[in-house]
Amino acid sequence: MSLDYSSLLRDDLPPPAAQPWSGFPAYNFVGGNVDGEHVPTQGLIDAAARVLAREGRTLATYNLESGPQGYLPLRRCVAEALARRTGMATSAEEVLITSGSNHAIELVGDALLAPGDTLLIERETYGGKLSRLKKREVNVVGVPLDEGGMRMDALDATLGDLAAKGIKPKYIYTIPTVQNPTGTVMSRERRLELLEIARRHDVLIFEDDCYADLLWAEARPPTIRSLDAGGGQVIYCGSYSKSIAPALRIGYLVADWDFMRHVLPLKTDGGTGAVTQMLLAEYAAGNFDAHVEDLNRGLQAKLAVMVEAVESEFGTSAEFTLPKGGIVLWIKLPDEVDTTRLAQAAAAEGVAINPGAEWVCDPDYGRSRLRLCFANPSETAIRDGVAKLAEICHREFGVPTRSANIER
Template sequence: MDDRPFALTGLFRAGLPDPAPRFAGLPRYNFVYGHNDPSEVPADALAEAAAAVLRDSGRLLGMYNLGEAPQGHARLRAFVAAKLKRLSGITCSADDVLMTSGSLQAMDLVNNLFVAPGDTVILEEFTYGGAITKVQKLGARVVGAPLDEGGLRIDALRQILEDLKAEGVTPKYIYTIPTVQNPTGSILSLERRHGLIALSRAFGVPIFEDECYADLVWTGRRPPALYALDPARVVHIGSFSKSLAPALRVGYIVADWPVLGRILATKTDAGSGALEQMVVAEYAERHFEAHLGPLRTALRRKLDVLIDALGQEFGTAAELFVPEGGIFLWLKLPDHVDVRRFAGTALDAGLAFNPGPEWACAPETAKSHMRLCFALPTEEIIREGVAALARICFEQTGVPAHGVNRRRG
């Protein structure tokens, strides 16, 4: 008899990521992830919506997919189609919408449809870190397309496509966040959108459009979605995470049925959470438009506080890429600064930020950048957190040597 302790850990398959740490609570100065402003979550109205749908339709929870089509709750899919028509210019029906467990599941489903080991995909040079790691884990080659203050550079993208064509490579898709780009916060102009569609047609490469921040444009106005310009060439995903509540995990995919039908065939979860969909539909039909204005105002106010605090503490040492909406600010410190040097020290001191390399196809190109999420902390905590960030940064790198009214060292 073998008396040695039995350990399941010795039987895990190879290639797994490192284990996740135990959750120890959020840091006091939390500028990471896609949290939103808790004070702007319409909790009372959501509670009323939950009570209403449980009272009127709760019995339907006894059936998978509420006894409806497997794409998700019919009322919510109809609302999404109407919202996209009104705000993004997309003409689609509820049957063209598939509800998902947040846009992360939507991303996984689209990748599962298109990407195989050895394939090539084009992403914006700075982009959502999860988009990069997901395709890398699938064994795909990532090519970063340059950005400027107006978003994706169409001239540079054309050159990339021509170079790949010369190699005999047709990318599986071009992934873009055209409206409130993550992390830079830019909005792709209508002219560039038409240029992107033209390149898709010329080189036979589809577009994977991620619009999960589009409802948070400060002005409330945005160009038509890429899907609206050419639905045959675009797969569109979106989410209620940033416009309503991240923890609800309600996202969606919009695509023509030949695409959506194949995606649906690979969705093996027996349907995304139905109660969340019912509650969001009940709430959104009545309150969604009225909710967005105050939310944008609150987020813009926090951004203004963050910009002011960074100016006071970092002076001219920080180059800010002021977003046109959303919940993130992208900034750059002097070239010799590597923010990874002090990210761990900052976290130990209760301050979390996203180092730029996590959001770059070529990590070293963003070693001096960082992304700050300003939605979660209060205005007071934002100011305290930026002061702590400047102090830690100076102690580790000598930058910033001084703010507006103070000299360090």
């Protein structure tokens, strides 16, 4: 007779997995996968040969010989890249290597967020972040965006309203450069305005730059943290998930020591995977900029294929603004389309999409929106998958009425 686990489980668990994983859908437009053609495989092999021969024996110690903030050459590499690519002077002592940027976001949450706390966030934002915040039982207030990112008039008004109720948010979370999912970029002027508002209301800013390397439509603006010039108003995180590969699981937090010292005791994972830190430091030091330039050319070409497919298959039914970089297209369909239902119908036929309701603070606002990640599928898969999605959408909701100039 088998033990009955159900009586042992906590009573607040998420639903269990239905069955073991059985492979990717044929047309996979969800999440944050990147382009397999651009993983720098040979560069990583060469890096492994050099760095493991030189320092492989240090794997015998937790944290190598670099302490809990992570492999020192990688922290230096992050600091130098931030200085070189964004003009943000950074020291290795301000950098904490994490297992992806979500890990950095979680550690900051562990340090700051208690149940009942309030924080401000872009109305459209990363779905996984929202579900984690919900678990923390915090009050998430969404601030609307326009084509230049988070709207400063709305932010100022929201902070004023909260102050009138005696509520001071723990921080303002923003993805200012290639926002996820909207692809917008906040201008230098707006960043300065954001800083001014945050200072006036005495609120911390959490700047998430995890997509910032994938910007091709304009020059990269200075980070908000660099504009603060050591004022301690901004903590920052970034990632190699999009610029090199997500399965590496390497991100980083950048903060003053005065903040960092409180975060370190919360990182109880025995260190972030050291082999990957070593390979990445060894590879990225000399190759990162050229790699990203090449990667972005490839992404830009795939975006063009995706845009052409959506315009051809959905016609005027699909509204979107061209993203300035990144890996996703954020689309508004006619009001009669419920994208959560569309996603279910599409999944049954091998097309995976992120319904808008999962990527916004207010599910109603996301109801007819969807997010399509174009980085991983081949150009053929993009064309075929979008055609299939349009066909399913027409069948379920009656739109689009015309596809590829053919009446349905």
